[in-house]
Amino acid sequence: MVDVDQLVRDARDGRPRAVARLISLVEGASPQLREVMAALAPLTGGAYVVGLTGSPGVGKSTSTSALVTAYRKAGRRVGVLAVDPSSPFSGGALLGDRVRMSEHASDPGVYIRSMATRGHLGGLAWAAPQAIRVLDAAGCEVILVETVGVGQSEVEIAAQADTSVVLLAPGMGDGIQAAKAGILEIGDVYVVNKADRDGADATARELNHMLGLGESRAPGDWRPPIVKTVAARAEGIDEVVEALEKHRAWMEAAGVLAERRARRAAGEIETIALTALRARIGDVHGDQHLAGLAAKVVDGALDPYAAADELVAELTRA
Ligand SMILES: Nc1nc2c(ncn2[C@@H]2O[C@H](COP(=O)(O)OP(=O)(O)O)[C@@H](O)[C@H]2O)c(=O)[nH]1
Numbered sequence: 041m042v043d044v045d046q047l048v049r050d051a052r053d054g055r056p057r058a059v060a061r062l063i064s065l066v067e068g069a070s071p072q073l074r075e076v077m078a079a080l081a082p083l084t085g086g087a088y089v090v091g092l093t094g095s096p097g098v099g100k101s102t103s104t105s106a107l108v109t110a111y112r113k114a115g116r117r118v119g120v121l122a123v124d125p126s127s128p129f130s131g132g133a134l135l136g137d138r139v140r141m142s143e144h145a146s147d148p149g150v151y152i153r154s155m156a157t158r159g160h161l162g163g164l165a166w167a168a169p170q171a172i173r174v175l176d177a178a179g180c181e182v183i184l185v186e187t188v189g190v191g192q193s194e195v196e197i198a199a200q201a202d203t204s205v206v207l208l209a210p211g212m213g214d215g216i217q218a219a220k221a222g223i224l225e226i227g228d229v230y231v232v233n234k235a236d237r238d239g240a241d242a243t244a245r246e247l248n249h250m251l252g253l254g255e256s257r258a259p260g261d262w263r264p265p266i267v268k269t270v271a272a273r274a275e276g277i278d279e280v281v282e283a284l285e286k287h288r289a290w291m292e293a294a295g296v297l298a299e300r301r302a303r304r305a306a307g308e309i310e311t312i313a314l315t316a317l318r319a320r321i322g323d324v325h326g327d328q329h330l331a332g333l334a335a336k337v338v339d340g341a342l343d344p345y346a347a348a349d350e351l352v353a354e355l356t357r358a
């Protein structure tokens with residue numbers, strides 16, 4: 041058994057190994073998970089969580105690394121979480137990311153962690169926010185969450201962030217891809233990276249058009265900015281930071297930050313509760329009960345809605 045309170049104190053004091061241990065406990069769904077989460081709860085809420093999404097190769101890791109440098113210059117403690125929702129192992133795609141982040145490896149003000157979430161109990165929606173909580177409690181003022189995969193899981197991760205940054209690059213057919221993946225609905229800030237390549241202006245224009253940024257909006261609405269960057273040379277990164285700060289200030293003033301966090305917490309509670317209920321269905325008693333109900337539905341003795349009501353009543357009785 042781990043001394044959770046000691047571990048949390050060490051993490052708070054900035055010991056990277058303690059932070060790593062805590063994330064491992066969380067990731068491994070340790071029996072001490074509840075104890076860990078209870079110890080962390082009063083220490084959380086201080087971090088600003090920024091999600092970075094976009095197709096593979098667009099420059100998320102390079103941008104993340106450049107953002108870390110910028111935030112470190114401003115004296116902020118930074119956490120980086122690279123999440124790969126498609127793989128059960130944190131190898132492969134994340135390896136290159138580690139190389140791109142290596143310049144920060146010896147900086148005690150930066151925590152970098154990669155996690156793979158497939159095959160997780162409760163999946164992505166469950167694992168990533170808990171790791172974010174650990175980084176938050178450890179005193180990270182800014183947490184950058186990079187998603188390695190594409191598609192729906194990316195959108196899910198974006199929902200864990202206070203601010204979502206969507207990255208595109210010229211010449212990747214990104215416009216259409218982005219629309220397909222639905223990521224054009226989630227961006228608070230858009231970045232056209234690899235602006236050193238041909239077509240960056242065209243990509244920015246196309247994006248501007250697709251987002252309907254030329255159209256008028258209600259006063260007080262957030263208008264997502266499009267920032268051009270050359271992440272590999274850290275060009276435009278200060279503008280990204282500025283856009284993030286602006287978005288954060290707008291969210292605070294408009295009450296959106298509190299709203300988003302409350303919605304996130306509600307989703308988290310729901311996921312945990314549903315996971316617990318599903319686990320109960322798997323219990324011997326519940327399983328037999330379910331089999332009995334299924335037989336009745338097959339026979340036409342019961343309709344599936346009535347059967348489901350019965351199951352829910354049974355599961356929540358004890
Ligand atoms: N030309 C150019 N290449 C870049 C730029 N930013 C990143 N790259 C390169 O693009 C490749 C993919 O970058 P990476 O950050 O790993 O992308 P990710 O998969 O989105 O995390 C790497 O070889 C980077 O060096 C840029 O601004 N311009």
Ligand SMILES: [Mg+2]
Nearest residue numbers: 100101137188
């Ligand atoms: Mg990457």
